[in-house]
Amino acid sequence: MNENQTLNKPSNQLPTHAQVVIIGGGVIGCSVAYHLAKLGWKDVVILEKDQLTSGTTWHAAGLVEAGGFFSATKIDMAKYTLELYAQLEEETGQATGFNPLDMITIACKESRLEELRRISAFCRHFDVSMEELSPTEVQDLWPMMDSSDVLAGFLSAGDGRVNPVDVTMALAKGARNGGVRIFEGTKVTAIKKRNNRVAGVVTGKGEIDAEYVVNCAGIWAGEVGRLAGVNIPLQATEHYYLITEPIEGVTADLPVLVDPDRYAYYREEIGGFLLGVFEPVAAPWSVDGIPEGFSFGEIPPDWDRMIPFLEPLMDRIPVVKEAGIHKFFCGPESFTADDQPLLGETPELDNFFVAAGLNSLGILLAGGVGKVMADWIVNGVPDVDITGIDIARMAPFQNTPKYRKDRTVEALGMVFELGYHNRQYTRARNIRKSAFHDRMVAANAYFGCYAGWEYPDWFAPKGVEPKVEYSWGRQNWFEYSAAEHRAAREGVTLMDYSVMGKILVQGRDAEKYLNYICANDIAVPVGRCVYTQWLNETGTIEADLTVTRLADDLFLVLTGDETTNKAQAWLRRHIPADAHVFITNITSAYSVLSIQGPKSRDLLSSVTHVDISNEAFPFLTMQEIDIGYALVKALRITYVGELGWELYIPTEFSLHVFDTLVEKGQDFGLKLIGLQALESLRLEKAYRDYGGDIDNTDTPLEVGLGRFVRFDKPGGFIGRDALLRLQETGYRYLMPQFLLEDPEPMLYYGEIIYRNGEPVGYIMAGSYGHTLGAAVGVGPVENNGDVVTAEYIESGSFEIDVAGTRCPARASLRPMYDPKLERVRC
């Protein structure tokens, strides 16, 4: 009798009720169960349609590593996973095959070298070693490789490999020891719902009522999502490794070699090599649905397609060319539109969670994923930054078969592409366009893609092709964007801002419930706009947005592109179903143009009959104004730190308004600007960006947004008590703005901040401050676990590590550009 069979004992009778049902017995489902049990939730059931590990888990290559990530959340997850795997066998008595090995990542291009220097500094900040080696040192550690093109290597000690099946069995055993019941051969065929809440599952063997259901169905997660009526966009994709026959001299203690410039990794396997490949042009598999009965499945390898990708791998280890091939393996793994996992509570259905779309990192992230999910389910909030991995960020159209198929061709190889801050996918593009798109094309825009929207990043001058030449220094568009920046500071600019999420909240009870959700006071006169955060009970930020009162019983919520679904779900979850409040997403009903700069009033006055003087149209108010033949809602607000308005235009009038403004704008030197200029302008003002420099783990008090919190408003707000407690205990960190003293280096993300020579944090968002004259960024500053005060920031001497060079920097808790808001309120 094997371990799988014993897991069904002592009873194989399905319960009629469980607190949590987990769908899928792969490494992820078992880890979620294990961690729920660790938190004391014992009434947990795993349902597996076939046998544990029979999906993708059984054939994974089993690499585990903590280094190499440029994300605090992923490092946290991977580091924790390694620690867990290192002790799991001792805890459960079940072997895991854990073999701690060093890992060497090589750089064969200057750009890769700079990236790895940046990443290694970032990793060291999180106590993950990643030491630079010379080409000779690399060759000594890996004698069989051809290192002729290697510029450097980066050694992570103590990473390693596991046997994925054994690890999963050990997690299952640990879960079962904690009370979890596991049922194999039990396929979930339907999801039960009550109103907007999950109520249980239906299987061929009976039904289970449940408070929570967690979809850990791997490549089937989209199908299971459809059973629940929720959107889980991921796509199974062919994924390969080649195992050679044994080769003399290859030993099990050989470090794992990662060769991102050849989209490859190499390690020992049964005395030979395993060559893993992440080919840059990949093949989605079974777009219309996974074949029935696919279990412990393999995909016949497509040799013709793969040979061109394998040849450079073999050139790296010439001896491989002489060795026989033991196995060329292909299995399906799920990939997502942005190569990030899909985790969390689905916005459409309460208590229905998902943990899927692991993009070939499922084994090495499984421990962390299980822990984060269990915390999220048990405590109601995750304890790490989930803004980049939250299932709520995905748009429904990203789940169409055509989108999944086209995007996935690129997603696999993207795992090893250089991670420039402005790196863009090239496939499945030009789908979601604003009404101004063709005008922007005509104006020579270079487009990025954000939340599926095509969005001008910058504009090339006439006659210049709008194309990015990626680098870690000043990219080819630097001067074009600088000119856009200066136009916003000195003249007048126009930007397509249609991607903004727009949600109407209306009804007799709208003010009452919305005000309890907002930390600022939105019980304001009609026409007022309020900047606010929505907090959870722990006082951390769930959304960062504005609320404008359009009428006594009507509010317009304006939020970021990727946070719209989440904001909408948050409203639904926090407003009683019987309250007289109605929530409508009207994002597509209005286009948005942002007109900004000291001459914006002059231009706008020339096309409207409404008095838009400071007295008649003050900062943070909204009025309906005429522009040409159209009526638009004008909101006097800025995200660049200048006089300006956002114009909410009924979509069908978009081009008329645009053309009117552009025609008149010629008299005022109007310039179109893109997202890169916006980023530089807003960072000079230290305006916050949710999902960029602030996230769900931050409180408004610690990130400099305390002035938008109204502790004394009648009725209070969600998170108030937690913030009051925080005020008493003191702040864990503060988030100053930094300006490098040297005008040359660039800041993007992840550069380590030093105070008086000690590492205290890292840059969350950086750009070039064309007005301030050097790179500018923001990032949290800690004090070794002690409280951080303004005095601590002001008395410190700061440096920022840019790819290994410490650059002196100024720190300020007040924006260095226009701290008194004189340019905004004029």
Ligand SMILES: Cc1cc2nc3c(=O)[nH]c(=O)nc-3n(C[C@H](O)[C@H](O)[C@H](O)COP(=O)(O)OP(=O)(O)OC[C@H]3O[C@@H](n4cnc5c(N)ncnc54)[C@H](O)[C@@H]3O)c2cc1C
């Ligand atoms: C060739 C290859 C190499 C890889 N190498 C590595 C590596 O070195 N390191 C690494 O970290 N990752 C690696 N991966 C990725 C890793 O294998 C996956 O990310 C991971 O196994 C995903 O685990 P999972 O639990 O999400 O999915 P799965 O293991 O597929 O588990 C999902 C389970 O859900 C079950 N299920 C589906 N639908 C239902 C239903 N309706 N009812 C009940 N049960 C259902 C399935 O039967 C399946 O067992 C590799 C993947 C491939 C293909």
